[in-house]
Amino acid sequence: MSELASGPLVLTDALRFEWVRIRTLRSTYWLVGAAVLLNAVLALVAAYGTQDRPPAPAFVGAILTGGGPFVPIPLAAVCLAAIGVFATGHEYRYGTIQPALTALPRRSALLAAKLVVPAAVTLVVAAVSMAVNAAVALAVWGELPGLTSWPVDEAMPGYLVLGVLWTVLGTALAQVFRGVPSALVLLLVVPLVVEQLMAQLSYVDQFAWLGPALKFLPFMAGQHLLDLGGTSDVDLFGRWASGGVFAVFVAVVVGAAWTTFTRRDA
Amino acid sequence: MISVTALHKRYGDKIAVDDLSFEVRPGTVTGFLGPNGAGKSTTMRLMLDLDHGGGETLFDGRRFATIRHPMAEIGAVLEAKAFHPTRTARNHLRMLAAGSGIAAARADEVLELVGLSDVRHRKPQGFSLGMAQRLGLAQALLGDPGTLILDEPANGLDPHGIHWLRDVLRSLAAEGRTVLVSSHLLSEMSLMADELVVIGRGRMIYQGDVDGFVRRFTDSTVLVRSPHADRLTALLRGSVELLADGALRVSGTDAGAIGELAYRNDIMLTELATQTASLESAFITATEADEEYVGGAA
Numbered sequence: 001m002s003e004l005a006s007g008p009l010v011l012t013d014a015l016r017f018e019w020v021r022i023r024t025l026r027s028t029y030w031l032v033g034a035a036v037l038l039n040a041v042l043a044l045v046a047a048y049g050t051q052d053r054p055p056a057p058a059f060v061g062a063i064l065t066g067g068g069p070f071v072p073i074p075l076a077a078v079c080l081a082a083i084g085v086f087a088t089g090h091e092y093r094y095g096t097i098q099p100a101l102t103a104l105p106r107r108s109a110l111l112a113a114k115l116v117v118p119a120a121v122t123l124v125v126a127a128v129s130m131a132v133n134a135a136v137a138l139a140v141w142g143e144l145p146g147l148t149s150w151p152v153d154e155a156m157p158g159y160l161v162l163g164v165l166w167t168v169l170g171t172a173l174a175q176v177f178r179g180v181p182s183a184l185v186l187l188l189v190v191p192l193v194v195e196q197l198m199a200q201l202s203y204v205d206q207f208a209w210l211g212p213a214l215k216f217l218p219f220m221a222g223q224h225l226l227d228l229g230g231t232s233d234v235d236l237f238g239r240w241a242s243g244g245v246f247a248v249f250v251a252v253v254v255g256a257a258w259t260t261f262t263r264r265d266a
Numbered sequence: 267m268i269s270v271t272a273l274h275k276r277y278g279d280k281i282a283v284d285d286l287s288f289e290v291r292p293g294t295v296t297g298f299l300g301p302n303g304a305g306k307s308t309t310m311r312l313m314l315d316l317d318h319g320g321g322e323t324l325f326d327g328r329r330f331a332t333i334r335h336p337m338a339e340i341g342a343v344l345e346a347k348a349f350h351p352t353r354t355a356r357n358h359l360r361m362l363a364a365g366s367g368i369a370a371a372r373a374d375e376v377l378e379l380v381g382l383s384d385v386r387h388r389k390p391q392g393f394s395l396g397m398a399q400r401l402g403l404a405q406a407l408l409g410d411p412g413t414l415i416l417d418e419p420a421n422g423l424d425p426h427g428i429h430w431l432r433d434v435l436r437s438l439a440a441e442g443r444t445v446l447v448s449s450h451l452l453s454e455m456s457l458m459a460d461e462l463v464v465i466g467r468g469r470m471i472y473q474g475d476v477d478g479f480v481r482r483f484t485d486s487t488v489l490v491r492s493p494h495a496d497r498l499t500a501l502l503r504g505s506v507e508l509l510a511d512g513a514l515r516v517s518g519t520d521a522g523a524i525g526e527l528a529y530r531n532d533i534m535l536t537e538l539a540t541q542t543a544s545l546e547s548a549f550i551t552a553t554e555a556d557e558e559y560v561g562g563a564a
Contacts, residue, residue: 009334017365024357025350095348098316099405102342103365105315105331265317 010106014113017104022087022117031083032121035076036129039066042075043133047140055137057146058228063137064130064152065159068226073191073219076129077122077163081170084118085183088257089174097266107262115171115254119164126163130156151229154239158225161243165222169250175257191219199234211235215245222246267292267326268413268444273312274320275305275468282308283319284468290446290461292412295439297459297476298448301553305468306448307344310417314342325413337366341406342415346398346422351391355382355401358390359408368409376404381430395422403434413444420451432458456545464549466556476545483552484543488521490514491537498524498533513537 022028043063050059062068066076088111091097104110138144146152166187173183195217202210214220215236224242236242268290275283283305290296300306311317315330323330325340333339349358359373377386380400385393390401399422406414414435420428428451435458439445446463449455455462455476462479464472472479491513492498499506499514502524507515516524521540528535 013334013365013367017361020357020361020364024353024361026352090350094350095345096350098344098348099362100365101316102314102340103337103362105333105336263318265311 010104010109011112014104014106014109015117017100017110018087018113018117022083022121025086025090027086028083028121031079032125035079035125036132038079039076039129040132040136042066043136044140047137051140055141055143055145057149057152058230060137060144060146061152061155061226061228064133065155065226066129066133068155068228069223069230069232072196072223073188074159074162074166074223074226076126077166078187080118080122080125080163081166081187082184083121084115084167084170084172085174085180085187087114087118087171087174089177089180089183092178093180101266108258111175111258111261114175115168118167118171122163122167123160126160130159151227155226155228158227158239158243162222162225162246165243165246165250169253172250172253172257175261176253191223195220202234215242218246218249222249268313268415268446269324269327270309270313270321271323272321273309273323275308275312275317276319282468283312283321286321286465286468286470288463288470288473290444290463292444293439293442294460295435295445295447295458296461296463297455298446298463298465299452299455299549299553300448300465300471301556303467304465304553304556306465307417308468309465310342310344310415310446310448313415314340314344316344335367335409337362337411338368338409339411340413340415341409341411343402343406343419344415344417346395346402346418347390347393349390349398349401352389354387355390355393355404356386358401359404362405362408366409372408372410373404376407379407380404396424396427399423399427399431403431411443414438414446416445416447418448418450420449420454428454452544452546452549464552466553469556471552471556479552480543480545480548483548485517486520486543487541488516488519488524489537489539489541490516490524490535492528492533492535494533497531498528501527501531501533515541 046063062070066074091100100110134144170183170187173186174180177183198210198217199214201207202214214234220234221236221242224236225239227239237245271287273283273286286309298306308317312319313323330336330340355377356373359376360370363370363373374386377383380403382397382400382404390398393401399419403419406416420431423431432454435445435447459476462472462474462476464479472482490498495512495514502516503519505517509515521538525535525538
């Protein structure tokens with residue numbers, strides 16, 4: 001007869017389960033590869049396009065972080081968030097939630113593992129991606145100015161935090177929706193359509209009242225973690241406070257995911 | 267030993283499982299029967315804490331969720347194709363083993379046991395239902411558990427597969443394991459099960475051995491042949507039906523009483539045989555009032 005379940009031991013089991021689960025899916029490798037390659041290609045194109053003039057530190061930061069604040073969503077982070085989406089969404093799409101819960105019936109531990117493992121993978125891949133981008137830019141330019149000074153020194157950890165938050169959000173959203181498509185649509189539509197539309201509307205007089213609220217738009221705020229010191233039309237909090245706005249949003253969704261997962265039938 | 271006490275589950279106004287209590291003993295195969303919509307799957311899901319509801323299920327005195335490695339004690343399969351289509355059969359089992367404190371090598375052992383060794387590196391998206399059922403059984407046996415809970419494991423198996431499944435489950439029960447298995451294949455269940463739990467509309471209809479169930483819900487008849495059938499018919503008190511070939515089918519009495527009656531009245535009998543109804547007849551009689559979905563006549 002096996003021992004009784006206790007918190008730390010059960011979490012260890014769940015982490016082992018999730019680690020094997022994520023390693024034995026081909027899509028994990030495709031998404032990791034796509035994230036690294038996409039950023040590397042962007043870095044290569046941008047570096048080649050500017051090789052005739054000395055690189056500015058802000059531009060170095062943008063190259064390292066897959067476009068920095070100059071793109072509406074971090075492309076590599078979206079790929080890595082899909083790993084999180086699959087971590088929970090696939091369980092319902094393919095009915096594997098049943099064997100998962102008959103092996104690991106403590107739902108909080110299972111959900112924690114599903115949040116932690118993809119987030120850890122994202123952390124490593126994002127760091128590797130920045131290193132690859134740096135190598136690409138260095139090969140083209142022969143130098144990387146401003147790597148250890150503001151704003152690049154803060155944008156790089158900001159990029160890691162942003163990637164982790166996107167992945168955790170993807171995992172939690174797919175758990176709330178119990179499926180893949182809704183989570184992916186929301187991850188793309190809200191930052192690319194809803195928030196951009198609100199930002200544009202705030203310039204119209206009738207909707208000027210939206211202006212002060214823009215700093216609370218989660219994805220826009222999260223993207224400010226990659227701030228490279230440029231001027232912005234939108235009045236946002238500082239880098240880490242904006243990251244906090246996005247983190248609070250992610251925490252709320254994680255809370256919803258935990259509540260639904262522990263209270264609903266599997 | 268599985269002890270189920272006062273299980274209860276409601277979906278809105280509909281009661282799916284209604285105060286259901288039963289026990290499943292080790293060393294036996296217990297069949298779990300009921301018409302479509304009777305609540306069999308819901309009951310199994312409640313037992314495994316997959317669904318939330320009232321009541322309690324204890325496995326050797328412990329609740330499922332309190333066991334650190336449940337797969338090492340309770341092997342359960344409720345859906346045949348609950349696997350990722352592109353994760354190989356072997357990796358599917360290794361994943362579950364990793365979370366259950368089971369050695370990864372055990373995956374190959376159980377795949378060998380269920381006859382899927384040759385396809386262990388294949389993605390299961392192309393598996394037939396029968397192969398998926400075998401993978402499900404491999405999953406249930408992964409932790410070499412003392413208790414098995416299987417929902418319709420014979421669905422999709424060919425006759426050889428069904429025969430194999432019956433032998434496997436009976437041999438596992440003979441080793442002292444507790445086996446609860448639901449099935450719609452009543453003829454198969456009559457060969458496989460020692461005990462039955464029969465439910466209808468979420469309520470208990472019967473728990474006990476198979477013979478007892480058949481006796482309780484059917485009338486056995488006696489087939490009699492005699493050159494003096496007309497005299498015997500006049501003497502018999504029970505209901506007598508004259509069959510086309512001249513034999514008599516007698517209900518309401520037993521073969522012993524008929525034999526004694528014939529002996530006392532110098533009536534020669536050429537055949538005297540008790541005819542027991544099938545499990546299917548008993549099942550239909552027992553559950554006809556609890557059928558959820560009834561079709562019209564063709």
